[in-house]
Amino acid sequence: MSFQGVDHVGVGVGDIDEAIAFYGRHVGFDRVLFDWTGELTSVEAFAGRAPHARVAMLESSSATPIGPGRVKLVQILDSDDPPPVPAGQAWGEVGVCEICLHVRNVGEVHAALVAAGCEELMPAQSSAVVPHDIALDISYVADPWGTKLELIEWTGLWRSLPGPARAEGVNHVAFGVTEMARTRAFYERLGFTELLFESVDFFDPMAPWYEAPWYDPGNLPAQHMTMPMSSQGAAIEPVVLDPPGPDCRGEWGHLGPMDFGIRVASIDAATAELRADGIEVHGEPQTIDLGGGREWRTVAFAEPDGNYVSLVEARY
Template sequence: MGRRLRRLPEPAQSADGDARAADRRRAPAPVAAHRSREPREAPGGARRDRAPARGGARVSLFAGVDHVGVGVSDVDEAIRFYGDHVGFDRVLFDWTGELRAVEPYAGRVPLARVAMLESSGATPIGAGRVKLVQVLDGDGPPPVPEGQAWGEIGVCEICLHVRDVRGVHDTLVAAGGASLMAPMRADVPPAGVTLDIAYVADPWGTKLEMIEWTGLWRSLPGPARAEGVNHVAFGVAEMARSRAFYEALGFTELLFESFEFFDPMAPWYERPWYDPERL
């Protein structure tokens, strides 16, 4: 990201020794018996909403990341984790059934439970949602690929915009997550935008990045909290080709770009795969 890295200070403590507590919202209880019913948004299917045509042309309503799917081994536990500690406290639907739409690329019609979660504290800089998916048939959920690391091809992280990176990081670790990178501050090129950043893995191995874009956005006062999905990171093999593809989807503004080895991530890798001396 950049070379100007500064570890975030420890949180100030009150007279009784307690640091500022994170906002803990309870998610609504899962739907009883998980009855199969038509969800608000069909799992595994694309939305077909279109803006009114102009001059006969079809205009897409695509305006950014709507949600990201997360594979889990227990939806009930995941609803509690993401609801109580990550701020996704609204269950938009909780559906169990066959996912016929994925047959062309899955090679079968899996039976799965799917729940869509939304954050009541989402802001314009973190409006994305989380979809939890638990495969129920066959051998159950596939395991996390061995050797998976930051930057692997495909979705490699979910970024949450938060208020108080350290407070949210410590809350997620206390709730069963694993710290991957301690909270710190950085100025990212080319514009030198300041941010606070940390990484935690959820109990099922999904990497959660926490960012507070202090140079772009100021959250309302209050306790430490996550404020929705800010962005999703993809590992790619060809940067120029990938950028051209996403520019066609409307992602045309470059927020930051770095060609350096990001030192805080060094413990995630084994040499010589990501050896800064070989870059």
């Protein structure tokens, strides 16, 4: 079966017009693949209702094979205020916690995003990951709605296409889980078979993010991170904190990164295959007619920790 990696990361925003403009102008997601408003029956199992929402799928015209993923902006329209960022979220609690963009020249892109109004969360630095000693440049900023954006250039893997400093598309999505072996086995079944790195060391530059009263800053949890890659699409970065932090899945559609989609060639075949493996799929795929022969199909399914994950079959 053809599972094709992470298709997109879903981000809740308070004003989708502002967010489309911001992500288009400053983060490289300059193509709006669709901009749709309606009832999302596909996430009923996550949201407890079929939320009335506006959804915009953005693609980067600078996307590369290592920065291929899209961003899905979501604005909840059936409540007065958007659901807030889950309280106590530092990084690695159960729930989606970051979007990582592959970029050409981390330092320059980081400076440009800070100049555009992003909060600096971690200055640019060079590092390497075990066990293959793959070099990378890394930094973090927060978008105006609080989403942690990691900027990475996998200098040990790929130096990007020629051209100016720029953000590409999504390289990976990070999310918290509770049992790494169970998560690895589950996502391996979905095509995430190649392990880029595994780390059990706390990444010290993240320490300021872990705040009281949810954490004891003098006694931070251990971080177990892995990055399983699929041969296509963006990667996943599951994280286990020990001891675990609060449940930060939040209400579906909350501000900040909150769900992700896995691309499949045939959603009907993939759904049948998941069910045959005993994986719970929530209802039948929702088909959204985007006009002009374009179509978006999606269905939610149950992953081991209840993170909000869907399958996506798209024709744009």
